[in-house]
Amino acid sequence: MTDSANVHTGGQVFPATRWSLVANAREDGDLDASAALEELCRTYWPPLYAYLRRSGYSTHDAEDYTQGFLLSLIQDESLVRADPQRGRLRSFLLGGLKRYVGRVLRDGNRLKRGGGVERFSLDAAEAEQRYEAMLVDELTPEHLYDRMWVSTLVSAVIKRLQDEMEAGGKEKTFLALQPYLLSGATETGGYTKVATELGISEGAVKVAVHRLRGRYRELLLKHITDTLSNSDSLNDEVEYLLGLAGR
Template sequence: MTARNSLLPAAFRTTRWTCVCKAQSGSEDGRAALAELCDAYYEPVLAFLRCELRDADAARDMSHAFFAEMLGSGSIGGADRTRGRFRSYLLGAVKHFVARQRESSARMKRGGGAEPLSLDDAEAREVADAKNNTPDSEFDRQWAVTVLARGLEALRLECIAENRETFFEAVKPLLTGDGAYGDQAALAASCGMNLDAFRMAVHRLKKRLRQCVKAEVAGTLDDPAMVQEEMQSLFAALGG
């Protein structure tokens, strides 16, 4: 897997169908694109496996094995652009991988070739507790977090290019819903703006953030008409 520390912690790259097509080609560019896809979807896959296996260490090991197989075998070739969502393809692929691993483990156990998985009960409860979500919902939630973080990073880079990074960092809590309404007057004063001008500037940034997120979502779809539906799924996954 490519070095993930070259990316911001919460801003993994969102898969685009153009990258999928390159990955299917088997070329050097295709292999690079496939590695990028693995970086993009590491966290959603890990979230799925943590909930499915209820063992943090086993989930990390299986995530690495899944992506290693994908990188080594080019199994991305099964992704069908006409099916609409690469996200759905990847979720199906990791489920199939887990099923094959379990079948293999069961055969080894029947043959006496492996010991049963040891799982610490306290850790199992801690990992499984995660709001009692299903593995599928954990995958979707982390995918939504990834897309939103990527959209926020795109907006931050735009603000840097426009020499507005300081303003962006000041109002970021308001963009992400972490800032209280009553904080706006103090923030406006600290930014050297009156309250009305401040609110208008924040409103424009929120609008631009939504556009950035929609662009990220559109990159995972074949049909632009599906963007609004996918946006609704994104916010539903976040509980909003």
């Protein structure tokens, strides 16, 4: 795992919103680390929200508890207990959320909606839509959390790919190829249509899709790696998460 605030991949800088940020954010007065931690919270809060919803909490309570837990990561001493050597970031965050909710319920001191100073906002409506779309009857809260975690990883990587393509002046190409990024097959005439749209040959489209998929896998692996304390568990984690993603 990298110790820096960014992961360098193929000459590009992939923002580290994972264990490296948890470690860096322990430095008192480090504004960059604080901003990075807020980015971590923005990225990974939907799985936490989904876990609470599946555990039986209402939309309002799930939003309150998720907001309160993430604020506690930023504002109090929670990060002192964040040891990357303990394993997976997703396990650390879920365990921390469980402890936070238990403590709040025990103390009878719920975070009130709108109370205090919110350092960032949560799009609860979007998270609720994602939760409902992914909900399956037999899913436990923990299993749903993991599935939502994978969805979050994939979304972050696709956004990174889009940013890279746009930076290279290839926004139109990305939008045309994106439907084929995660699909193992194409509809009849699909490449022909894209080739016409982009003004290139069908063979060139196939090459472009192949390269885009390769870059996607590279970034996804980097992203997963940076949520682990060491590379020893990488293969198991990749197999498990990509199995959830259906790839």
